[in-house]
Amino acid sequence: MVEERRILYEHLDVPDINTFDVFRQYDGYTRFEKAIAEYQPEEIAKMVLDSGLKGRGGAGFSTGEKWSFVPRDIEPRYLCCNADESEPGTFSNRYVLEKNPHLLIEGILICCYAMGIETTYVYIRGEFTLGKKMLDAAIKEAYEKGYLGKDVRGTGLNIDIYTHPGAGAYICGEETGLIESLEGKRGQPRNKPPFPAVEGVFRKPTVVQNVETLCNLPFIVGNGVEWYTQMGPTYADTRFDPPKPDANTGTKLYCISGDVNEPGVYELDLGLTCTELIEVAGGLRGEEVKAVIPGGSSAPILTHYELDTRLDFTSLTLAKSMLGSGGIIVMNETRNIVDCLLNIMKFYAHESCGQCTPCRWGTPWVRDIVQRIADGDGRKETITRPKFGVAENGRWGDTGETEEIYEDLDLLESVANNIANVDTMTWNTICVFGIAVSWPAVSYMRKFRPEFEAAIREGKLVTLPVAEATVPPEENYAYQQRFIPKEFADL
Amino acid sequence: MSDELVQIETPFAFNEENQREFDELIGRYPIKEAAMLPTLHIAQKQAGYITPAVMKYVAEQLEVTVMKVKDVVTFYPMFFEEPVGEYVIRVCHTLPCALRDCKVVLDHLKAKLDTDIASETNLAKGTTADGKFTLMKVECLASCDVAPVIMINDDLYKNLTPEKVDELLAKLAS
Ligand SMILES: Cc1cc2nc3c(=O)[nH]c(=O)nc-3n(C[C@H](O)[C@H](O)[C@H](O)COP(=O)(O)O)c2cc1C
Ligand code: SF4
Numbered sequence: 001m002v003e004e005r006r007i008l009y010e011h012l013d014v015p016d017i018n019t020f021d022v023f024r025q026y027d028g029y030t031r032f033e034k035a036i037a038e039y040q041p042e043e044i045a046k047m048v049l050d051s052g053l054k055g056r057g058g059a060g061f062s063t064g065e066k067w068s069f070v071p072r073d074i075e076p077r078y079l080c081c082n083a084d085e086s087e088p089g090t091f092s093n094r095y096v097l098e099k100n101p102h103l104l105i106e107g108i109l110i111c112c113y114a115m116g117i118e119t120t121y122v123y124i125r126g127e128f129t130l131g132k133k134m135l136d137a138a139i140k141e142a143y144e145k146g147y148l149g150k151d152v153r154g155t156g157l158n159i160d161i162y163t164h165p166g167a168g169a170y171i172c173g174e175e176t177g178l179i180e181s182l183e184g185k186r187g188q189p190r191n192k193p194p195f196p197a198v199e200g201v202f203r204k205p206t207v208v209q210n211v212e213t214l215c216n217l218p219f220i221v222g223n224g225v226e227w228y229t230q231m232g233p234t235y236a237d238t239r240f241d242p243p244k245p246d247a248n249t250g251t252k253l254y255c256i257s258g259d260v261n262e263p264g265v266y267e268l269d270l271g272l273t274c275t276e277l278i279e280v281a282g283g284l285r286g287e288e289v290k291a292v293i294p295g296g297s298s299a300p301i302l303t304h305y306e307l308d309t310r311l312d313f314t315s316l317t318l319a320k321s322m323l324g325s326g327g328i329i330v331m332n333e334t335r336n337i338v339d340c341l342l343n344i345m346k347f348y349a350h351e352s353c354g355q356c357t358p359c360r361w362g363t364p365w366v367r368d369i370v371q372r373i374a375d376g377d378g379r380k381e382t383i384t385r386p387k388f389g390v391a392e393n394g395r396w397g398d399t400g401e402t403e404e405i406y407e408d409l410d411l412l413e414s415v416a417n418n419i420a421n422v423d424t425m426t427w428n429t430i431c432v433f434g435i436a437v438s439w440p441a442v443s444y445m446r447k448f449r450p451e452f453e454a455a456i457r458e459g460k461l462v463t464l465p466v467a468e469a470t471v472p473p474e475e476n477y478a479y480q481q482r483f484i485p486k487e488f489a490d491l
Numbered sequence: 492m493s494d495e496l497v498q499i500e501t502p503f504a505f506n507e508e509n510q511r512e513f514d515e516l517i518g519r520y521p522i523k524e525a526a527m528l529p530t531l532h533i534a535q536k537q538a539g540y541i542t543p544a545v546m547k548y549v550a551e552q553l554e555v556t557v558m559k560v561k562d563v564v565t566f567y568p569m570f571f572e573e574p575v576g577e578y579v580i581r582v583c584h585t586l587p588c589a590l591r592d593c594k595v596v597l598d599h600l601k602a603k604l605d606t607d608i609a610s611e612t613n614l615a616k617g618t619t620a621d622g623k624f625t626l627m628k629v630e631c632l633a634s635c636d637v638a639p640v641i642m643i644n645d646d647l648y649k650n651l652t653p654e655k656v657d658e659l660l661a662k663l664a665s
């Protein structure tokens with residue numbers, strides 16, 4: 001069985017780790033001190049790039065690369081820490097804020113030093129009242145101890161951290177939505193480019209980084225790049241010649257919920273399979289796995305045929321899904337996928353910010369179609385037009401069959417694909433919320449089509465046995481796009 | 492004249508403690524407008540909900556138009572434009588909680604409090620007759636490992652069952 005490797009969460013349960021003194025006993029702030037004593041800011045940025053650290057907030061973009069886009073000659077620059085954590089199924093940032101806030105502060109300090117940033121805003125979702133209280137208290141302590149404020153520890157650096165509460169809107173987790181919200185406006189995402197790295201909050205270069213990403217920094221600096229890159233697989237990107245290494249290094253705070261015996265946050269090396277993760281989380285609650293959502297509700301679903309998929313950025317992208325925020329939701333044989341999709345679509349219809357027409361109208365439309373199917377009023381047509389094929393006489397001709405057309409399923413796919421097309425990966429919207437809507441809608445429907453058809457045919461929700469609910473891989477286009485990456489070392 | 496009209500005309504101003512908090516806040520941002528969300532949170536804490544007078548006051552403090560404040564208030568679900576109960580009960584109903592039977596908890600609360608569920612445009616619908624509780628559904632509260640969860644004002648309650656809900660309500664009622 002795969003072992004947990006606690007790094008970010010190692011001291012999470014130490015009593016009073018939220019206070020400066022106890023945190024200090026567990027190497028607290030020594031990594032920041034090491035950074036300022038031993039390295040130049042550019043060297044830290046280089047280390048982060050070499051470590052292969054990828055953003056843990058959703059997009060999985062290389063952190064070092066993102067930093068390299070920030071123009072160092074425009075002042076001031078800002079850091080926004082994304083603690084808006086509202087992707088359904090994700091709950092790892094909450095524990096960091098509530099239990100070990102000094103770790104986040106140390107990560108922020110290292111980032112500020114590397115990027116020459118003086119002001120950081122931590123955007124905390126409005127519902128995290130306890131998390132905000134704990135972080136505020138920790139920030140106060142850090143000011144008192146001279147780790148924040150003017151002339152930090154006599155180094156001449158000025159670093160300020162402020163917390164900023166959100167007010168319950170999911171879309172403020174999107175980086176440009178967050179920036180708009182921080183500026184005191186509606187949290188409506190901006191058109192990109194310009195990207196926040198160039199023009200972000202208050203129209204200045206801004207680094208937006210998730211809590212978990214920032215918490216990785218002390219360990220990269222403290223233990224070195226070599227130590228960090230040992231963890232997790234590095235794949236070979238064979239589109240390049242010679243193949244380019246594609247790092248999935250470090251640990252991930254996997255949040256697992258739904259039908260497992262011990263839901264919770266498990267810190268593991270990137271790259272374990274779904275089956276292994278379910279085992280770590282105390283095994284399945286129920287008889288059989290029906291489906292797994294691998295990266296928060298926005299991610300395309302995986303079926304029981306795909307449980308060997310490794311849960312890392314590259315493998316999931318190649319399996320036409322995504323690791324996203326690392327929120328894994330498991331469903332057992334008693335679950336109805338139509339019902340699950342309905343729940344998720346209600347979420348998205350509620351959370352669309354309303355800026356773009358395809359998203360504002362399309363998302364509630366998708367929800368209404370799924371609602372109609374779930375209510376048993378799904379539209380179906382039996383068509384008796386000639387269907388061409390090999391007829392009884394062995395010759396090509398009219399086979400005389402009638403064909404069932406599930407109009408609502410075609411409509412569902414068409415509406416979803418007009419918000420954002422999942423096959424071409426193009427979206428007709430300002431932000432990628434559009435993809436987050438059509439990805440689940442289309443993937444659930446394609447992979448669990450028999451269950452959707454049954455609901456329309458029977459006029460009520462029918463939960464089919466696992467084997468019958470999904471289309472076998474060889475008959476389904478959705479799986480044929482799946483591709484399993486090779487590890488760099490195996491080449 | 493109805494009570495409501497009188498209330499609209501009652502001017503609003505921060506009390507001393509909140510004024511101090513606000514003064515500290517405003518220094519954090521290069522532009523005053525950026526303090527909008529924290530300011531509205533403070534104002535809502537003091538006034539109970541965002542009245543037109545609150546919006547006017549906040550607009551003056553941040554040197555923006557009232558329309559701009561209204562624009563923001565209507566966007567975020569955590570700001571109320573109508574009175575709410577003393578205890579706001581937020582029941583999470585997103586997928587992971589749904590997989591752990593949040594519906595049972597929600598139905599139980601509905602029956603116990605004898606009220607409907609508030610909608611964003613009609614909070615009165617979910618508020619009990621005595622004005623003590625407001626029941627509403629919210630999206631994922633980032634605690635899916637301890638689902639089903641609810642929040643009562645600022646506190647989170649985990650792994651709920653109808654029995655636990657009864658205990659909680661009994662404590663709040665006393
Ligand atoms: C609709 C939507 C919601 C998002 N929600 C969050 C969120 O709650 N928390 C988060 O850290 N990132 C979220 N993101 C990702 C951010 O846009 C951004 O990629 C991330 O904060 C960058 O930080 P990272 O590189 O450290 O991951 C969301 C993105 C989208 C499109
Ligand atoms: S895609 Fe949706 S959420 Fe994103 S900007 Fe457009 S309307 Fe807003």
Ligand code: FES
Pocket residue numbers: 088089090583584585586587588589630631632633634635638639640
């Ligand atoms: S779904 Fe309820 S806390 Fe996440």
